[in-house]
Amino acid sequence: DIVMTQSPLSLPVTPGEPASLSCRSSQSLLHSNGYTYLDWFLQKPGKSPRLLIYLGSTRASGVPDRFSVSGSGTDFTLNISRVEAEDVGIYYCMQALQTPRTFGGGTKVEIK
């Protein structure tokens, strides 16, 4: 199984400032078709996960462009250019290259 590792566990952020969340996979998520099968989700307390990014860098419908992903292969970073209060919650990365799908342990983003 592909192991997904996220860091940090917790990230206090200041509104208006940038934030970076790391996700690493135990093997490359680059498929032979050229797509990178890495997705990002945000889960707010008491809610279901919400898709933010899929196929490595494609923003889901309604996701603001302050969210972007950098990196390739096994090392990825979710970047938030200017954090807003509504961005708090737990961010999960997930590999969609193979079954079983596997998730990282999550990074909790909270306002300082």
Add this chain to the structure above:
Amino acid sequence: EVQLVESGGGLVQPGGSLKLSCAASGFTFSDSAMHWVRQTSGKGLEWVGRIRNKADNYATSYTASVKDRFTISRDDSKNTAYLQMNSLKIEDTAVYYCTRWTTARPAFDIWGRGTMVTVSS
């Protein structure tokens, strides 16, 4: 409105069985693969398994910890997916979500609100 609604959760004793349902609306259910993901209290997300669509022969796949105990099925005429859980263990206690995957948007873009399963004596 595009949505998924899970039901069927509850309290069950260890060794018991439970069947969850996931009712879909607002999209072409038969085109989608359906996945189940669970989340233990205060913990992260764990993929449980999936069933593909008719074009892919309704192929199923499961995570190792539930294989031979859980079975995913679907009824395209009812726009519903199911998760049959047998020989339940305490560690199966979790919120169970269903989510869809389509080739048009290859991602878990729609999630249900989840249904709670508690395995306890």
